[in-house]
Amino acid sequence: MARQCLTIILAAGKGTRMKSPLPKVLHKVAGLPMVGHVVACAQQVGSDRLAIVTGHGADQVAEALSSNDIQAEYFVQTEQLGTGDAVNAARPAIDAGADDVLVMFGDTPLVEPETLSTARQQLADGADIVVVGFRTSEPHGYGRLVEEGDQLKAIVEEKEASIEQKAITFCNGGLMAFNGKHLPAILDQIDNNNNKGEYYLTDAVEIANNMNLKVQAIETPMASILGVNTRVELAAVEAIWQDRARKRHMLAGVAMIAPETVFFHHDTTIGENVSLEPNIFFGPGVHIADNAKIRAYSHLEGAKIGVGAEIGPFARLRPGAQLGASSKVGNFCEVKNAEIAEGSKINHLSYIGDAIIGSGANIGAGTITCNYDGYNKFKTAIGANAFIGSNSALVAPVSIGDNAYVASGSVITNDIPDEAVGFGRARQETKLGLATKLRARFKAIKEAAKKG
Ligand code: UD1
Ligand code: CA
Secondary structure, eight states: OOOOEEEEEEEOOOOGGGOSSSOGGGSEETTEEHHHHHHHHHHHTTOSEEEEEEBTBHHHHHHHHHHTTOOOEEEEOSSOOOHHHHHHHTHHHHHTOOSEEEEEETTOTTOOHHHHHHHHHHHHTTOSEEEEEEEOSOOTTSOEEEEETTEEEEEEOGGGOOHHHHTOOEEEEEEEEEETTTHHHHHHHOOOOSTTOOOOGGGHHHHHHHTTOOEEEEEOOGGGGOOOOSHHHHHHHHHHHHHHHHHHHHHTTEEESSGGGEEOOTTOEEOTTEEEOSSEEEOSSOEEOTTOEEOSSEEESSEEEOTTOEEOSSEEEOTTEEEOTTOEEEETEEEEEEEEOTTOEEEESOEEEEEEEOTTOEEOTTOEEEOBOSSOBOOEEEOTTOEEOTTOEEESSEEEOTTOEEOTTOEEOSOBOTTOEEOOSOOOOOOTTHHHHHHHHHHHHHHHHHHO
């Protein structure tokens, strides 16, 4: 039978150095709170239960997670007495029994599932504790891993370390995996008799050694266990996340000539053979189908882009933009809450909001849907193969039929039936010779002014 897994996420810290009213773990990476990344990782390695230890901003953290549909048990650690005390705050969840207990930090969002899977595998193979370590030439501040053969003997915190121990470059990344059977007895033995007066979770290693248990360290790159304490570190973590996302998308068949200028949201999905030109920003909820092309300097959020569609350069797609196969939204166009069917084109300088456009329509340059009267929003419907002449204002609610034409420069306030042409502008008058007369008159006025 599969081993039952409980993951405890420590998220009680205030994050003073973020200088923010938001609890630290709710600061976002790729648009998802850091703790959300940690939860996602825990879920990917098959955690059956989640226990979140909160302190500062406990309600906010619980609310953020539950509004993202995350089921967890919450434990409040009222005073931050150390990582050992924090894990102990989740004691009821531990005592309920689990084969594997993983401990993660809510401010360490780059952990890769493979690392935790390896730790779980080692528990399954008989280890009682697995500690995730990393190597660095600047170990200052981290707990040092003291090994003897493949047994991890102790984690020595910076404040407790001897000069020789401080020279150790193999450090504790903070992630630990425990055999749930022994964890309660281990936690009971952690005290705060140390230089910081804290309950160190890391003392679990020495305690387990005294209990003759098997303790091992595994190694992960430092980038994967980077913790966030300041907004500078948050930006560094974001950069690593983006870099990974770019590689992931390229390996899945997305072409990018300047990947370092393309910024993804955590939930962006992209089909195969899509091409992304430089300088593109993805907000939440963007889905792009195969063979689409997003050209330079485009900003997309809440948009669905059909097979082979072409967007930009300089396009803005806002929530509810749904673009059909082979449709086009060109430069300086904004599309919001609009369904645009297959093959339709909005090529230049338009605002299309709260609209439904049938297939094969051509929306001329400068077309604006006037969807808002300052109080309410109204819909514009445009039929299949309709042709909207340039610089037209479509005053919603209004509908334009299939195969209909709108004359350029029209303000359309009444519906136009199928196959009809709507003119919504003054008729042009042309006066022969008037230009010559006007010029003479203007010149005379200018000369009179000079003399006077
Ligand atoms: C901890 C480790 C250290 C390791 C380092 C890696 C201990 C004693 N030390 O040190 O070996 O190298 O992480 O980054 O575990 N937290 C609570 N409640 C508390 C204390 C902490 O929820 O009472 C949370 C914090 O919000 C944070 C995490 O636990 O997310 C780690 O705590 P922190 O104080 O940053 O530990 P370090 O001193 O960095
Ligand atoms: Ca830390």
